[in-house]
Amino acid sequence: MFTGIIEETGRITAVAPSGDGVRLTVQAPLAVTDAAHGDSIAVSGVCLTVVDQGEDWFTADVMRQTLDMSTLDADAAGRRVNIERALRADARLGGHIVQGHIDGTGEVLQVRPGDRWRVLRVALPGDCADLVVDKGSIAVDGVSLTVSAVSAATAAPAWFEVSLIPETLVATTLGERAPGDHVNLETDILARHVRRLRAFTPDAADPAPSLIEGGSR
Numbered sequence: 001m002f003t004g005i006i007e008e009t010g011r012i013t014a015v016a017p018s019g020d021g022v023r024l025t026v027q028a029p030l031a032v033t034d035a036a037h038g039d040s041i042a043v044s045g046v047c048l049t050v051v052d053q054g055e056d057w058f059t060a061d062v063m064r065q066t067l068d069m070s071t072l073d074a075d076a077a078g079r080r081v082n083i084e085r086a087l088r089a090d091a092r093l094g095g096h097i098v099q100g101h102i103d104g105t106g107e108v109l110q111v112r113p114g115d116r117w118r119v120l121r122v123a124l125p126g127d128c129a130d131l132v133v134d135k136g137s138i139a140v141d142g143v144s145l146t147v148s149a150v151s152a153a154t155a156a157p158a159w160f161e162v163s164l165i166p167e168t169l170v171a172t173t174l175g176e177r178a179p180g181d182h183v184n185l186e187t188d189i190l191a192r193h194v195r196r197l198r199a200f201t202p203d204a205a206d207p208a209p210s211l212i213e214g215g216s217r
Helices: 064-069 126-131 166-171 189-199
Strands: 008-018 021-027 040-043 046-053 057-062 080-085 104-113 118-123 137-140 143-150 159-164 182-187
Touching: 021 040, 021 064, 040 057, 126 182, 126 189, 137 159, 182 189
Parallel strands: none
Antiparallel strands: 008 021, 008 080, 021 057, 040 046, 040 080, 046 057, 104 118, 104 182, 118 159, 137 143, 137 182, 143 159
16 A cells, blocks of 8 residues: 655666566665565555565566556666655555556646646546546556546546646656656546446436435335
8 A cells, every 4th residue: 555655766777577577676775775575665656566675776576467557668677767665554644545556557648837837638548537536636657646637528538637746846757757658547446446336236326215215125
């Protein structure tokens, strides 16, 4: 479990084939200060498991499904990444509940600069459009952000916007994003649960009689 509050930016220093996946080596001095074998660390929003570590680096295996769904691909060597260690049970939840289980990637469609901030418009995968709401939460490359605008339900492609404050531009990799770049996206877990529950409800618009008439079953 994570919060989307980035602790440091690291760098992928090596990508080695490992079966049908890869093994990443990530330079992340802060993250490894108290890391142990088997710990979870989010790398640009993707939850990875530490399998080896050194003074300022750790390695993690990335399976084929993750390679297909994220920006952590075989060409990731040299890429700067956002790093967050797993949430401690006694820590403050500064962002929102982030699992590190991304829904896929979105393409940056537009970057609009302001005096001290920046607005990113990002395309949404079609199966995620109904999970993102105005003023809701979303994780972009592991960064907890508030949605500042969403496209109409009929828009193609669907998109959302986030506004980046100066701290976010400096402390994360999002300040480097440009149109055409792809970013990892994780929608709000509560929205995903609601969608799944509705799939098992024949007519979600009709409340149960016992609730509206005081009846019993």
